[in-house]
Amino acid sequence: MVVEFNNGRDWLDRMIKQEDYSCVSAGGVYARVSDMEKEETGADLDVFGRLVELARRRAGMSLPDLAAVAQVNLKDLAGIEKGGVAGVEPRVVFTLAKALKLPVQGMMELAGLMKRRGRSLGEAAMRFAAKASHAEKLTANEREALEEFVKVLAECSDGERPK
Amino acid sequence: MEQDVTIWERESQRLITAVFNDEVGATDLAKAESQWKPVRDAAVDRLKANGKSEREIGMMLQHAHWDWLQKAPYAGLLAMPCLGIRVKEEWQGLAMIELGVKRAELQPDQGKEIVCIEFLEVAPWNLKSMVDKPKYKLVGSRLVEAAVQISISESWHGRVGLFALPQAEQFYQGCGMVKVEGAGRKGMQWYEMSRGAAQAFISGGA
Numbered sequence: 001m002v003v004e005f006n007n008g009r010d011w012l013d014r015m016i017k018q019e020d021y022s023c024v025s026a027g028g029v030y031a032r033v034s035d036m037e038k039e040e041t042g043a044d045l046d047v048f049g050r051l052v053e054l055a056r057r058r059a060g061m062s063l064p065d066l067a068a069v070a071q072v073n074l075k076d077l078a079g080i081e082k083g084g085v086a087g088v089e090p091r092v093v094f095t096l097a098k099a100l101k102l103p104v105q106g107m108m109e110l111a112g113l114m115k116r117r118g119r120s121l122g123e124a125a126m127r128f129a130a131k132a133s134h135a136e137k138l139t140a141n142e143r144e145a146l147e148e149f150v151k152v153l154a155e156c157s158d159g160e161r162p163k
Numbered sequence: 164m165e166q167d168v169t170i171w172e173r174e175s176q177r178l179i180t181a182v183f184n185d186e187v188g189a190t191d192l193a194k195a196e197s198q199w200k201p202v203r204d205a206a207v208d209r210l211k212a213n214g215k216s217e218r219e220i221g222m223m224l225q226h227a228h229w230d231w232l233q234k235a236p237y238a239g240l241l242a243m244p245c246l247g248i249r250v251k252e253e254w255q256g257l258a259m260i261e262l263g264v265k266r267a268e269l270q271p272d273q274g275k276e277i278v279c280i281e282f283l284e285v286a287p288w289n290l291k292s293m294v295d296k297p298k299y300k301l302v303g304s305r306l307v308e309a310a311v312q313i314s315i316s317e318s319w320h321g322r323v324g325l326f327a328l329p330q331a332e333q334f335y336q337g338c339g340m341v342k343v344e345g346a347g348r349k350g351m352q353w354y355e356m357s358r359g360a361a362q363a364f365i366s367g368g369a
Contacts, residue, residue, distance in 0.1 A: 003183065003312045005168050005305065011367040012178065015304040016171050022333040023290050024303025026258075026283040026325035027351060071193075094189065 046083035047125040048110040051153075053081040054146045055100040057138050070099040088113075106153035124152035168248060170255070171300040179250070181299075183309065187245035187257060195247070195254035195286075202287040202294065243281060246309050248302050256302035258283040260310055267322050268343045269357045277355070278314040280307070280325040292330075307338060311361050321361025326351035339364050 006012075056066045063081070067074040072092050080088060080096075088111045097107040110125065128149035138146070168183040184191075210220045246258045263276040285303045287293040311321045327335050328351055332342070339360035346353035356364065 001164070001185065001313065001316050002166060003168075003185070003309045005183075005308060005312075006365055006367060007169055008367055012169065012171070012301065014367070016300050018334055018337045019300045019304060021337075023292065023330055024283060024285055024307065024334050025328045025331045026280045027328055091193065098189070 044110050044112070044125050045080075045088070047128060048088070048107070049081045049083035050128065051102070051107075051110065051146075051149065052077075052096055052100065054138065054142060055102055055150075056081075058143065058146060059100060066096075066099060070095040072096065102150060103154045110153075124149055168305050170248065170250075170302055170305060173297055173300060179299075181248050181250045181255065181302075183305065184247045184249070185244060185309065185313075187247040191247060191254065192245070192257070194252075195257055198254060199284075199287050206287065206293040244313075246306055248305055250299070254286060255289060255299055256283070256285040256306055258306040258310065260313065262313075262317060263319075265324055267324070267355060267357075268346060268353070269341060269355050272320070272322055272358060275322065276317070276319050277322040277324045278310050278317070278319065280310050280323060283307070283325065303334070304338075308365060311356065311365055314361065315365075320358035321365065322356060322358055323361065324353060324355040327354045 052066075056063070059066075061069070063077055064074055066072070067077045070077075070092070072080075072095060076092070080092075090108065090113050093107050093111045093113060094104055096102075097104040128145050164186060165182050165184045167180050169178045170181045171177075172179045207220055243259045243261050246260065248255045258280055259282040261279045261281050263278075265277055265279040267273055267275050267277045283303065283306055286298075289297045289299050289302055291297055307323070310323050314321045314323050323340075325335070325340075326348060327340075332352060332354070335354045336342075338356065340354040340356045341360070343353045343355055
């Protein structure tokens with residue numbers, strides 16, 4: 001939409017003066033986030049790493065390719081895929097999810113950054129981990145496991161679908 | 164969508180044309196955070212070097228510890244419209260709004276939809292508490308004004324609400340917003356702009 005800003009000199013002068021005496025800020029979401037951070041979470045970094053790896057291979061990307069697209073440090077990305085990086089930052093999860101077209105919220109849950117809202121994701125994660133290998137080429141079974149898990153991940157993300 | 168907006172440049176003491184964007188995305192947030200964080204950190208370091216305690220620094224800077232890039236995905240913020248103002252490639256202020264989730268407390272529209280400004284922050288180099296020579300004014304005012312205009316476009320008559328930081332309360336009162344007792348959270352007060360106040364604010368009569 002086009003915002004019709006007031007460009008009247010009186011209004012501008014008044015607001016300029018008003019900003020002299022106090023800064024302008026609001027932070028309701030800070031309270032919301034503080035509450036959320038207290039909630040119990042459970043990371044499944046191995047599954048998270050496998051998911052990133054398979055989704056990357058499905059997309060035909062190398063590690064450096066994905067690191068560049070998602071603006072993630074290559075060494076960190078390699079560690080994430082091996083499931084060895086605890087405390088993955090929300091920004092990294094977000095950019096990886098976007099780059100790999102995976103549901104952001106489900107990825108956040110897997111990384112332990114949000115509270116899990118159901119058991120189905122955990123069970124699907126276990127099934128997925130059992131089928132996924134680290135071989136270079138995605139097998140038909142792996143592809144099927146990946147598609148199935150991404151579907152569950154999306155369903156667990158309040159209807160959010162991979163784009 | 165981007166459009167021109169006028170803000171005040173302190174150094175030249177004149178109005179300049181900046182860019183308003185009502186579709187700020189994740190990449191822009193990341194960029195803003197990368198631009199703002201070093202300035203915030205430097206302000207904190209300066210205060211520490213001057214012997215200020217963590218508590219005093221917290222009181223003085225208030226939102227210096229908020230890392231919005233980190234927080235955004237937590238709260239699903241990216242589902243909310245995000246507004247921003249930039250000068251060239253430098254983000255001067257950001258606001259995230261939520262449409263119609265919270266309800267008005269004030270009469271005559273109690274219980275009706277409002278635009279909630281969930282987050283509003285002006286770049287640290289525009290704040291006296293952060294730097295010796297702030298750059299621009301009107302950034303915060305323009306973001307509030309945009310939220311009011313969006314409320315009007317939603318047929319909500321300009322009703323807007325927000326949780327104000329203590330240092331910002333005076334500003335919002337000057338805009339005609341009213342503190343709603345008992346609705347605050349975590350040291351922040353709930354302020355609301357009624358339809359009458361919104362009309363007065365955008366027309367210059369607040």
